[in-house]
Amino acid sequence: MAITLPPKRPVRFFNTTGPCFPWDHYMLPPAERLIGARLDRYIGDSLYWVLHAPRQTGKTTFLQNWAREMNSAGEVVACYVTIERCQRLPEPERCMPDLCKAVQECAGFANLSVPESKTNAPNSMLSDMLIHFSSLVAPKPLVMLFDETDALEGDAMISFLRQLRGGFMERGVGKFPVSIALVGMRDLRDYITAAKDGVPPSPMSPFNIKTDSILLGNFSRDDVQKLFAQRTEETGQQITDEAFQYVWEQSMGQPWIVNSLFERATTRILRQDDYSDVTLEHVESAREQMIQARETHLDSLAVRLRDARIKKIIEPIIIGEINPDLGRENLDVQYVIDMGLINWSTEKGLAIANPIYTEIITRNLNSGYHDIMPPPSAWKWQKADGSLDMDSLLKEFQRFWRRHSEIWDQKADYTEAFPHLLLMAFLQRILNGGGKIEREVAAGRGRMDLLVEYKGVKAVIEIKLVRSYDTPKEVREEGLQQIAMYRDKAAPSAPAYLMIFDRRKETKTLPWDERISWTEEDGITVLGC
DSSP states (O other): OOOOOOOOOSSOBOOOSSOOOTTTBOOOOGGGGEETOOHHHHHHTTOEEEEEOOTTSSHHHHHHHHHHHHHHHTSSEEEEEEOGGGTTOOSHHHHHHHHHHHHHHHHHHTTOOOOOOSOOOTTTHHHHHHHHHHHHHTTSOEEEEEEOGGGOOHHHHHHHHHHHHHHHTTOBTTTBOSEEEEEESSOHHHHHHHHTTTOOOOTTOTTTTEEEEEEEOOOOHHHHHHHHHHHHHHHOOOBOHHHHHHHHHHHTTOHHHHHHHHHHIIIIISOTTOOOOBOHHHHHHHHHHHHHHTOHHHHHHHHHTTSHHHHHHHHHHHHTOOOTTOOTTSHHHHHHHHTTSEEEETTTEEEESOHHHHHHHHHHHTHHHHHHSOOGGGSOOBOTTSOBOHHHHHHHHHHHHHHHHHHHHHHOSSSTTHHHHHHHHHHHHHHTTTEEEEEEOOTTSSSEEEEEEETTEEEEEEEEEEOTTOOHHHHHHHHHHHHHHHHHHHOTTSOEEEEEEEOOGGGGGSOHHHHOEEEEETTEEEEEO
């Protein structure tokens, strides 16, 4: 389908704010990432369907581009509508007038005119408007694309779905939209569950007419290469293999992260008119800059961590706990997957979706500890040549744990992950001035692994917990095997430290001299806390 585009910019750019437009931005066709979608059939067979994906993955870009394509071809009339304005309006009598106004305004942007509803009854207002809209565009069929559907809440959501279901049986040219897409972050079942106070949907749910529930996936590795290749074709700028690999590993194809790393590397780390090769150093600087900037997309992750449903899933992942109740069929697990915070793979099981999210999540959860800790100058952590003295630093941590952990533990939000978060906050307080931490977390691992680097010198740390069902000897032996394997993979010549936190109730009554220990075994330093 041919589209008339505005004049092309001299140089396009990688976009991180709002929908992408092919005349302004480097972009890939989002429709190619719709897993299992049958777009032509949805219209040809008059079907209603659901599209869901996390924020900043390309949903709005897809919808707006697809609507333009359909309207340009002239065979149907497609109307894109965002209903974000209806957020926090759970009563139909307040929500429906706003929703109908959104339909009118969005239609106006596409040069379509929609009359006001002829009824003031909130539970039929939208369906009445869509009936008249369909008759106005006849003999062309009407296609409605509702974006931000998850903005609707409670009875307003139920009313919205029932009005669409009510028109489904009469759908057709001039009668009611032939095809409707409901688009948001979550699958439809979660909207209905939330609207029904946590009760899962039944076969008689108010939208049992959808034919498909489609996921918009992340970029593949080839997609990421194709995206930067557009930059290369336009400017001649190349990206080194090492830099590209880092972008892929850090983002795992999350579209906003990929675009943000490329945008910062090409226009902020390098000057906008400097088309030198993008190197690993440029991308690493872009990553740190992005994290420090607390962009809206990343900040929104932090807000969600206080959600009890999300906490229930994230905390076991951080500490590596095995919980048989948290399978992929668990509604809370599926909810957090739909949010894009975690994923599941045969290699790792449930894990945080990418290293950038891991960094953001752990920094947010330990920020309270980090921000009130003494400055680095208060601790012994440097050798005479300015390099990191990890032995001295971890002995300082043991002293800090001894003095503060009991009081801080009582105030912790993520109680089970408190030792992990406090240690990482302690390390970050030092490393922010010239080092970094790489973290490996996944449910069922029984540990968290850290790779610490400061001015080119590396060390590996593994964190394990002794619980009521463990013995210290078993945890120690398992930890020694695990950290040896992790060191071989991450940094074979680096010093290794096994941190064991005894969380058993009976241990907390023992004197601190019996709880704090420092020993060596098979070239690995074992610290008891």
